[in-house]
Amino acid sequence: MRQHHRTACVIGSLLLIAAAGTSSSAATPTKAPDRAGPTPLGQIVPAPMKVEPGGAGFEITAKTPIRVGSGNPDERRLGEYLAGILRPSTGYRLPVTDREGKGGIRLRISAEPENKVLGGEGYRVISTRGSLTITSWSSTGLLHGVQTVRQQLPAAVEKKTPQRGPWRVAGGTIKDMPRYAYRGAMLDVSRHFFPVEHVKRYIDQLALYKMNKLHLHLSDDQGWRIAIDSWPRLATYGGSTQVGGGPGGHYTKDQYKDIVAYAASRGLQVIPEIDMPGHTNAALASYAELNCNGVAPPLYTGTNVGFSSLCVNKDVTYKFVDDVVRELAALTPGGSVHIGGDEAHSTSHEDFVTFMGKVQPVVAKYGKTVMGWHQLAGAKPAKDAVVQYWGYDRTGQAERDQVVNAAKQGTKLVLSPADRAYLDMKYDKDTPLGLTWAGYVEVQRAYDWDPGTYLQGAPADSVLGVEAPLWTETLSTPAHLDYMAFPRLPGIAELGWSPAATHDWGAYKGRLAGQAPRWDALGINYYKSPQVPWPAER
Template identity: 70%
Template sequence: MTPRRTLPLLLSSLLLAGAALSGSGSGAAAEPAAGPAVRPLGAVVPAPASVTPGGEPYTLGRGTAVRVDSADRESRAIGRYLAGLLRPATGYPLPVVDDDAARGGILLRLDPRATALGDEGYELRSGPGGVTLTAHAPAGLFRGVQTLRQQLPAAVERRTVQSGPWRIAGGTVTDTPRFAYRGAMLDVSRHFFTVDQVKRYIDQLALYKINKLHLHLSDDQGWRIAIDSWPRLAAHGGSTQVGGGPGGFYSKDDYREIVRYAASRYQEVVPEIDMPGHTNAALASYAELNCDGVARPLYTGTEVGFSSLCVPKEVTYDFVDDVVRELAALTPGRYLHIGGDEAHSTSHADYAAFMDRVQPVVAKYGKTVIGWHQLTGARPAPGALAQYWGLDRTSAAEKERVAAAGRAGTGIVLSPADRAYLDMKYTKDTPLGLSWAGYVEVRRSYDWDPATLLPGLPETAIAGVEAPLWTETLSESAHLDRMAFPRLPGIAELGWSPAATHDWESYRLRLAAQGPRLSALGVDFHRSPQVPWE
């Protein structure tokens, strides 16, 4: 087995060799008439934990079948998903058949004895006779499928028949995630995104083994989820967005469809209702939520910190209870995010009192609290997660407060704004995005270690990482594409891959190979000059 510490160097060498084989200029090796060179095993994003290349590749052909355990419904669904990915570009029928009905091809296999792989790990074995994906749980099979598809030429992502051959390098990949929580947040409050737009983002996240979709459902500019007991939240509070415009909201059926679709990609939806600040849409919808009993006007700007629920009023907690109850009933996942950042219009005493009242409500309805890291300035509930969004320049005292909470048992999700916020401009010339956290090019976004970001925070206290995408300046899927890619794959790698594989020079080559794949998927990504795009 290849030692982990040598994996980045090995992948760099293999990728450079592959690039030479694919070159067409003077002095480069000629492209084989049969098609593109086989992509080196493990030259994918995120980097696998262990790669042992060797042997001849497997070539998909017209007779290839996807073999599954007929008794396992999830395995069959993953098999259909894989076949659906591969059929359009290959033109092959790729039937999904019972394991005992065929030999060779692509076998998806659940092994109850493979406990070392955990819930999301997998083993991929490839050779001339076929490809076998083994996992302990269905999520692991799904993650392995993402590695398998990245081993094929990028043209496999196109929706029309392409020329092959379709070869998967020989050898073995054994892979498990570093962190259990690997998230991406989409802000649908500043600008509203439809169900289909969210589904498109879910599919993009799936390719890079993201397992949490955090939806920022409420803010000053818009309330985006229907609540039956407080109907004006969506009808009035959801009627606009940054800069004006119609806004929008998800009906309960819309939200259920997002949850269902995310689950089919083995992603857990984490809904967020931001409070006690970032609440102008709610304060505009119901006068009684304001301390003075006067409804606020709808807001379409981008300032923060000016709004607050009325902490002393009991109706505030009736409101919170109803919203949490209805949202928890729609959400099968473990978590409910209660926000808690930038509550500048709430006194510290009121903030702590509010969190003391609200966190037990979340627990009452069977969910685990997540809050932005300002929650650590109050009293985080047992088992709560705090999401850190500070900067390199954040004060040592604030960093220590978060680290101390981690040492005391609060799990920490790392989303440093000057590394992981996907809405930050790449450079001063980037037309979209903001720059309050600085300019964040691809290398800066990738080149940090979660284990050393916060002094005094033990790695055992790190739940994982998340890449938030705020949408003050983003109103179309094309905008999301440009800002999320190519930075999101790097955050995904920090969450999935072992620390020993972390190497910018290796990563930039593997990321360069993602360019044609993203283009084939219709993603208009930012072509950073830091990456030697294929």
């Protein structure tokens, strides 16, 4: 999950990096595209499954309506979402209407065979001279189709003030569906606390690239971030600080439910994590009885790991776990609760196995599926448990074999190799933020691996998908999150969504470069990797 050799606190590295986002060296810029020409069909991220270009394509004008079905609330909701993106930049009225008509933008949820074959997240986009039609079997698929149309339009569509058109979508048909069912990102709100509006901003970024899981790391040594009524000091005291000191913070239950609902509106399911039995100092500091010696340690604001542990042999520990999982499960409509389980260096192997044997049934008791870091494979994963692999090149073969063997016995895997998918790793020696324990992770390295073959010996059908964790020991602002997530996050999204046959760094880096004007319009402070042929500034 995280480093084995924590360095000293790196608060000195928490620099204002807006300048870094614009001053990094870059490859020779490519010529900016002709503003009058639409983005070629399918030149988006993630790469679509099938693209059939042809015809004049569609242009949004002052007379364009957005047509939805009568009495279909999901179509109307997504029509309003699309209109909310388009209206500020185009300056057009773009009424959302259920009146029948042939022209305009049409959103349709339909169980037609050609939609059903694309599954619950698939969609079709058909762009012709007179109409632009987005269809899917589900509201989630329709949302993904909207995101595709958004990327096919000029980047200026993202701005909040009127811009000069034209607003064209290239002609043809896109048929698309995801390779993997699980395409996630993790946000650590424990090391540094991020308020609701910052989490929502990250959700919007994930939705643009068709990710569908938001894993929230809600507890760690440095802070407990979710209100639990039966153990109130977890949040009020355990959440009162963060790395380097400072006020920390926590989410009330209503705030957490707001995040969950907002994520759902953007096609993402929230997976909450309470890390245990290690990474628990914030809980241990809040309640003395959770410690084996009955003495609460002080709050912790450093970055070392592996020193804390719940007391495995105390009955109160399992009352605590039951209460926390019960309250958290009631707040979370999604199917999973993540129980952590990594870096429990202060817990003996025997105690770790005992603890996981008692905690996994608690998760099932409240109707959820267990997720855990890959150390769970060293205990006995529950029948339907999901193991999240975070190893890297230097991970020992015995540890890898443990995970592969669990997969062979039916345990499902989510892959987050630290030297590929960890967004908090530095790009190079000059990166002002992040850590280096898994090595430097430049943009090509983050993209150039195949989840289907990464863990040799694991059955291909054991891989549910991928996740890009973003740990925040050195990150404390949205600009910091942007800089470390972009441009690597879209690559992980593409690994999860696009067919393996489309995987090609040479082609991808061009499509990735084409995202830069969109990030500029959205105010995303990205790292200008020299590996990517960014367009010339205009």
